[in-house]
Amino acid sequence: MFYSILFPDMKRQTAPSPEMPEYFKDLNLDQITSSILKGKSEYALEQFFYTPLKDTDAIVYRQDVMRDMKAPELQKQIKLFAKTIFDTEKRVIDTLDHLSDPESYHNNYLVKGHLLHDAQQYCHAIKAMVDELKQDSLESAGLSNFAEYLHDYALSDAFISLSSYVERLKSNLATVKYCMLINSGTIRVRKYEGQQDHSREILQVFDKFKQSATKDYRHKLSEEPRAEHVEAAVLNLVATWYKDIFDDLDRFCTQYQNFIDDRISLFSREVQFYIAYLEYIQRFQEIGLNFCYPEMCTSKEHIKSTDSFDLALAGSLIPQQIPVANSFALTHPEQIIVVTGPNQGGKTTFARMFGQLHHLGSIGCAVPGTEASLFLFDNIFTIFEQEEDVKTLSGKLQSDLIRLHEVVNKATSQSLIIINEIFSSTTLHDAVWLGRKMMQAILVIGALAVCVTFLDELASYSPEIVSMMSTVQEDDPVKRTYKIVRREADGLAFAVHIAQKYGLTFDALGRRLQR
C-alpha cells in the first residue's frame, strides 16, 4: 500500500525539522543544500535534506527509488508528470478562490474553462503516467507501490467519473459555434446559423483573374482576448443560447472543487527530492566523478569509504579542475582518525568529507566515492575554530573549551564528532595536555571521531587512534598532493620548507639583511 515516496510507511516517518542542523555550516553542507535546491524553493524540500533517517529500512527505501530514477526516460517522464500535477494544483487553488466569491470579477466562464482544462490535463497526465510505469521495470518498493496505487486510482470510480465528465463537457463545448455582431460599442450574440465565409467568397469571386500564386497579406494576430471582462460578457451571452452545456459546466465546477488526489499531489512534491539531487550530482558524473549507495551500518565494526571527495569543494572546482579523491577505513577497535601534516594540505576538507558522507548517506542519497560503509549516527557534533568573539569576552581558548564541554555532555556512543584545529591559541605544552584530555573523553564516550590537528603527539596515543597525514610532492615539497594517507605523524609541518622558498629562514634572511 503506497504511503509516500520518501518514507516506507507512517511509522517510519521522522518528524521533519525545518531548522538546519547545527553542524551544517561547519561541514559546508549548507552550501551543498542550497546548490541542490536552486530553483526548487516552491517544493519546500529543505526539511528532507535537513533530517537524517534513523532506520536502515527507510534509507534503503530511498536508495532504491533513487537507483530506479537514474534511468533517463523514466526520470524524464516522472519530471514531466510531477511538474504537471504540481503546477495544475497551484492553478486550481487560485481558481477555486475566484469561484468561491460570487461577486468576484473572476467568477466567470473563462475561469471555469481553465478549471475544466486543468482537470483534463490532470486526467491525461495520470493516464500517461500509468502507461509509462507499466512499461518500466521498477526495482524499488517506492516506485512499484506508487505504480500500483496509480493504476488502482485510474480504475477507481471517482477517477473514471471525473475523467468521463471532463471528456463529455469538452466535447460538448467543442460543438459550440456562435456569431458576434459588433456595431459601434455593442456586441450582440446569436448561434452560428450557417452564414457564409466572407473572405473565401471574395477570393472565389476574383479567382478567375488569378495567373499565379500571390503574396500572403495576413498579419500574425494573437487569439487571446484583450479585455477579460468583455470576453466573459460575451461568454455569458453565448451561455444563453447553449444553456444545457453551460449549466453542466457550472455543475462540474461546484462538484469537482478539488479533484486532485492527495497522495498523488504529495508525490508530485516529494519526488522532487530525488529529481533535485540527481540533477545536482549529474554535473559531477558528467566529468567522470563517481557516486555510490553506501551501506548504513548500525555497528562500528568496519566503517570505510573509497575514493571520495568533498562535494562543496568539488562544486567550486569543476569543470576546470577535478578534486583529489581520498579514502578512509576504521576497523574495530579503531575509533578516532587524527589528521596531521602540512598546512593547506586538504586536512579540513578531509574532515568535512567524512561528515558530508555520513549526513548524505543518512538521508538516503548516493554519496561521492566508489563504495562506502558508513555509520548510522544519532547526531554529528562539530568543534571548529571559532572567530574571536568580542561580545562574549571569551578568548579563543575559552570558546573552544566551552564548546568541547558541551559536546562531551551531549555526545553518545552513537554520535560522530568532528574537530578542526582547536587549542591553537595557547602554548604547545598546554595544547598537548588539553588535547590528551579531549582524546580520553572521546574514548570514554565511545563515539567515532575525526580530529584535525597540528599536534603530532595526539596521533600516537592508543590502538583506538588512527594516524593519517596530508602529503606533499617528493620532488617539490612545497606542492601539496591533497592526498591524505595512513601514516605515522612525522613531526615536520614543513613550514620550514615554505620559509626556505621565500628566502625567510634564518640563514637566508640573514644574508639578505646584510646587503
Next chain:
Amino acid sequence: MKAHLMFKDKDFDIEQEPPFGKDMLVSDLELNTVFSAMAREDKVIMEAVQTALLCSLKNSDEIRYRQSVLKDCIKNQAAVRKLYALTIETFERKRKEHWWYSTQYLSSLFSSAVSLLQMLIGMLKKLRGIADESIQSFESSGFVTLFSMLQKELDDDYFSLVNQHLNELKFREGTLISARLGHYNQGVAYVLRRKQKKCFWRRWAFAPSFIIASRDDRGAADLSARRDRAINEGANAVAQSADHVLDFFNALRNELAFYVGCLNLYNQLQQTNLPTCIPEIAAAGESCREFKGLYDISLTLMLKKPVIGNSLLADNQSLFIITGANQGGKTTFLRSIGQSQLMMQCGMFVPADSLKAHISNGIYTHFIKEEDAQMKSGKLDEELERMSRIADHIKKGALMLFNESFSSTNEREGSEISRQIVSALKDHGIEVFYVTHLFEFANGYFGQHLSDVTFLRAERLKNGTRTFRIMPGKPLESGFGEDLYQKIFGIRE
C-alpha cells in the same frame, strides 16, 4: 481568365531567356534599330519584342496563329491601341493614386485594398466596353476568344455581384464574426461572415447584447482587436483579389505589347512607302527561299528613306555563295535574310513584296569583327573560337550566315578553312549563306557544279556604279577594288 494572343494555349513569358548567340544576332543584324522603332520608348514593348523576335517559333501553326492576330491588329489599330492603353492606364493609376497601399496596419491594408479593388473594377468595366464594341470587327481566333471571354466573364451579373460584395465590405450594419471555444472557453478561429439578406435586423435586433461603457478604453481596444482578427482573412482576400486582377492586366499588357510594337513599325514603314507582307510558310520538309523586293529593314529605319530590295527564287538550295564588288550591298543582303527569317518566325510581317520560306531551326551569324581590342588573340584565332562556340549549339535545319569570315589570313588558307567548315555544315543539313572574297573557296564549289549551291553576285555596271542589287552570277577574281581606288584618289583611266 487568360489572354492568349501570342500562343493559342499558353502564356507568353516576356522574360524568357533567348537561345545562344543572341548578342551576336542583335549586333550583326542591327536589330536594336528595329527594337527601338517598335518600342518607341515603351519598356514593356521593348522587352516583349526582343523576346518574341529572339525566341523564334519553330512550329508553323504557332506562327500562323500570330499572323492572324497581327492581321486583325493592322485592320483594327485603334481598338488594339485602346486596349493596350487601358492596361497602361491601370498601372499608372495604381502608381499615382494608390501608392499609399500600406500593409503595416491591418485596418489601413483593408481600406486601401478595397479602394484599389474598386478602381480595378472600373477598369474591368471599361475593358468589357472595348470588347463589346470591337468583337464584330475581329476575325482571328486569338482576339475572338479574348473578347468573348471578356464578355462572358465580365457580364452584368458579375459586376452586380462584385458591387454587392464591395458594399458589404463597408460593414454599414456592423461586423459579423463567427467563433468557436478555445481550451479555456476563449473565442478562437474567428471568421468574417456575410450577413443574410432577408430578415437580418429582425433576428439580430433582439439578440442578447453587451454594451461597452463610454469610458471603458480597454473594452474599446478589445472590440477593435476582435474586428482585426476577423478582417485579417478578409483583408488578405481583398488584397490578393486586387493582386489577381492586376496580374491579369499585366498578362494582357504583355500579350498586347508585341503587336503594338508591330503596329508602330508597320506605320513607320508605310510612311516611307516601303512594302510589307505576311510571309508564306513552306510546308514541312520543303526547302524554299522565294522573295521579291526584300530589303534591310534597319538600314531603311536609319536612313529614313527607301532602300533597294532584292528578289530570289531558290528552292532546295543548301549553300548560297555571294561574291562581288566591295560596298555592293552584300552585307545588307545578308542582313535582310537574317532579319526576315527572324521576323517570319515570330509571326510578324516581313519587309518585302512577297516572301515564302521554310522554318529554320535556329539562326546564327558569323560576321567580320574589329581587331580584338584587348589583343588577346589574333584575328583568325578569334574567328575560329567564335565559330567553335557556334558549333557547340548549332543543329540540323539551322541557318548560318557568314560575312567575310576567315579572310584574316592568306586566301589559300582561308579558303581551305572555309571549305572544310562549310562542307561539314552542309553535310549536316545546315543552310549556309556565305558572303566572301575568297575566290579559291568560291570557285572550288563553282567547279563542282552542285545542284544545291547558288552563286550570287553584287551587281556592278560597266562604269563601276553599284546598283546594290544581288543577282545570280559566278564568282569573279577581282573585287573591283580598283574602282574604289579611282574614286578616292580621283585618277581617271
